[in-house]
Amino acid sequence: MNIVLLGPPGCGKGTQARILEERTGMVQLSTGEMLRAAVASGSEIGQQAKVLIESGHLVSDDMVIGVVRERLAQPDIARGAIFDGFPRTVAQAEALDTLLKEQNLTLDAVIEMQVKDEILVDRVSGRFTCANCGEGYHDRSKQPKKSGVCDVCGGTNFNRRADDNAETVKSRLISYHAQTVPLIAYYKAAGKLKPIDGMAGIDEVARQLAKAIGV
Numbered sequence: 001m002n003i004v005l006l007g008p009p010g011c012g013k014g015t016q017a018r019i020l021e022e023r024t025g026m027v028q029l030s031t032g033e034m035l036r037a038a039v040a041s042g043s044e045i046g047q048q049a050k051v052l053i054e055s056g057h058l059v060s061d062d063m064v065i066g067v068v069r070e071r072l073a074q075p076d077i078a079r080g081a082i083f084d085g086f087p088r089t090v091a092q093a094e095a096l097d098t099l100l101k102e103q104n105l106t107l108d109a110v111i112e113m114q115v116k117d118e119i120l121v122d123r124v125s126g127r128f129t130c131a132n133c134g135e136g137y138h139d140r141s142k143q144p145k146k147s148g149v150c151d152v153c154g155g156t157n158f159n160r161r162a163d164d165n166a167e168t169v170k171s172r173l174i175s176y177h178a179q180t181v182p183l184i185a186y187y188k189a190a191g192k193l194k195p196i197d198g199m200a201g202i203d204e205v206a207r208q209l210a211k212a213i214g215v
C-alpha cells in the first residue's frame with residue numbers, strides 16, 4: 001500500500017509516519033528530511049535548497065521530483081511508501097502519479113490531517129528531535145521523561161530545525177495555503193481523499209489513520 005500524508009506544517013505528518021512505519025513496516029519517505037540531509041552534506045541540491053527551506057519557501061518542483069524519483073527506485077519501497085511532505089504542489093502530484101505508474105504501483109489513499117492554523121505556530125516553534133534516533137519532542141507538550149535524555153534510545157543530543165521558528169512557520173503556512181491546499185480538491189476528485197482530525201492526541205490520530213487505511 002502507498003499513501004500520502006497531507007497537511008500543514010506542524011500537523012503531525014512526521015510523527016504519524018514514524019508510528020505507521022513502526023507498526024506496518026511501510027517506509028516513510030519525507031522530502032523535508034531528504035532535503036535537510038542534502039543541506040547537511042553540502043551537495044549542489046543542498047546548497048540550492050538551504051536558503052529556500054530556511055526562509056519557509058518551497059524548493060522547486062523539478063528538484064524535489066528528482067529526489068523522489070531516485071528514492072522510489074530503491075527496493076525497500078516494495079514494503080509500501082508513506083509520503084510525508086510530498087506532493088506539495090499539483091505539478092508534484094501529477095509527477096507522483098506518473099512515477100508510481102512507471103513502477104506499476106498505485107496510490108491507495110491520501111490522508112488529509114486537519115489542524116487549525118492558530119495552533120500550528122505553537123506546535124512547530126516548540127519542537128525538537130533526538131539527534132540519534134529521530135524521536136520527536138515538544139517544549140510544552142512532550143518533554144523527555146528524564147530531562148535531556150531521549151526516552152527511546154537514551155541519546156543526549158537533540159536537534160531543532162532552522163526553519164522551526166515563528167517567523168518562518170508563517171511563510172510555510174502561506175506556501176501551504178497557496179500551493180498545497182489545491183491538492184485537497186485534486187485528490188478528492190480522484191476519490192482518494194480521507195480527512196482525519198489532526199487536533200486529537202497523537203494516539204487518537206494514529207488510531208484514526210490506521211482505521212482510514214484499514215491496517
Ligand code: AMP
Pocket residue numbers: 009031032033035052053054056057058059060061064084085086087088092163172
Ligand atoms: P518538511 O520537513 O516537510 O516540513 O519540509 C521542510 C522544508 O523542505 C519545506 O518548508 C520546504 O522548504 C522543503 N520541502 C520539503 N518537501 C518539499 C516538497 N515536496 N516540495 C517543495 N519543498 C519541499
